[in-house]
Amino acid sequence: MTEAKKLSSLKLLAKRYARANRITLHQALDLFAVKLGFANWTKLVSASKNDWMPSSEQMASVEAFVAHALPAVDFQTGDPEAMTRRLAFLEQAEHGMIGIHAYRLQVAFHDVIMAGDGWSITVPENPGASPIVQTSAENDEKCPVFDPExxxxxxxLVRDRAVQVRGEISTDWPRRSTKPDIGGVVRHPLWGRDSGVWFCLHCDGKITGTQIAQNLWHCPGCGASPLDIFDTAFWCEDEGKSLPPVKTDSAVDEDKPRFRIVDDRPKLDLNAEKITLLIRSALLDDATNVSEKLGALQAQISVDDENDVWISLEDDLWPHDKDPAQALIVAAQLGLEVEFESMWSSTPFAWPGLGELTSSxxxxxxxxxxxYAQYDRSPDKQP
Incomplete structure (x- = not known):
């Protein structure tokens, strides 16, 4: 690769890095220059005129740096060797170990989630939101997240991956969506509209273009997503002109995680669908022939608001004098009251009594x- 091509490649990489990290192009160029051993981009260009050219290893290092979209401050304060180890660690982070504790790392709807046995850590897409630590017990000595180290x-690790995800989002969006112009005007990444003032569907207040861009188009007040951000408050009579600035929660410390205790033990949540499924299964247990099986499948089962059950059985498929014993047992186990009735309706097949002759x-x-064949009068069936 010639000198001109390498410098051109560096500029393209800097442009991608600037978009991903929502900084200016000249800041990204200076960062790259520092990474390559120069005080700033101007010094690098001067050196290139005196036959200096980045090596293949240096170019690969810059490309890896851009690919992971780590924050600029990390590069400014870190040494190259430490950065290389950190990048390698991130590449292997889908499954790993911290000490003796295994974890898995995944991205779901731009939220980054690390989970282990009895715990999880979530860093939301919203840059202004605090990490959420969920555990199944409070201050459990066996749960590693209560160990500060x-x-x-x-x-x-989770925050580094979140920076990568946000960088990918920023790269996909128009440049004007993450970089306000001199007047603070930004472009909505989804609606494509330009404005210096924005409104959240859930908050009665105004948001500046700079605020919303810095927060990756999440409301700084309530954290609502870009889907709920508009350039006019169409739900107000004056379209939001009289609204005050959005109030932010000054008590929120986005660097401090919020702990939640989650009871993840299985719970039986009986609803009409589940009750109907169990009762119908019990009716099938009661069926001793095909006719009764069809009757169990055709039965109309209703569950009211108090979980009392009403069962209507087809008179031609279910014997009038047969009690569905298993269904009654299941209802008693669930603490339900049951009422039965017979009904008349069209059966799925003629001669329902045939089903009483076999269980197969x-x-x-x-x-x-x-x-049915005895009544088939099609031309090719004539004697």
Whole structure:
């Protein structure tokens, strides 16, 4: 690669890095120059005129730096060797270990989630939101997130991945969406509209273009997503002109994680759908022949607001004098009141009594086909 091409490549990489990190191009160029051993970009260009050219290893290092979209401050304060180790660690971070504790790392709807046995850490897409640490018990000695050293390492890893995700988002958006002009005007990344004042559907206040761009288009007041941000408050009579600035929660410390205790034990949440499923299964247990099986499948089962059950059984498929014993047992186990009734409706097949002769569905099917065949009067069936 010639000198001109390498400098051109560096400029393109700097442009991508600037977009991902929402900084100016000249800041990105200066960062790259420092990484390559120069005080700033001007010094690098001067050196290039005196036959200096970045090596292939140096170019690869810059490309890796851009690919991971780490924050500029990390580069300014870190040494190249430490940065290389950190990048390698991030590349292997989908599954790993911190000490003796295993974890998995994943991205879901731009939220970064690290999870282990009985704990998880979530860094939301919203840059202004605090990390959320969830555990199944409070101050459990066996849970590693209550160990400050472990928590710090885990948070560092999750935050680094979140920076990458946000950088990818910024790169996909128009440049004007993350970099306000001199008047503070920015472009909505989804609606494509330009404005210096924005409104959140959930907050009665104004948001500046600089505020919303810095917060990756999440409301600085309530954290609402870009889908809820508009250039006019169309829900107000004056379209938001009289609204005050959005109030932010000054008590929120985005660097300090919020702990949540989550009871993740399985819980039986009985609803109409689940009750119906169990009762119908019990009716099938009660069925002793195909006719009764069809009756169990065709039964109309209703569950009211108090979880009382009403069962309507087809009179031609279910014997009038047969109590569905298993269904009654299941209802008693669930503490439900049950009422039965007979109903008349069209059965799925003619001669429902055929099903009383066998418990085999395949045998019943053949009997049914033979019975229907006697009434088949199609031309090719004439004697």
């Amino acid at each position: 472990f928590l710090q390492k885990a948070l560092s 569905t395949s045998e019943y099917t053949q009997m049914m086909l033979d019975a």
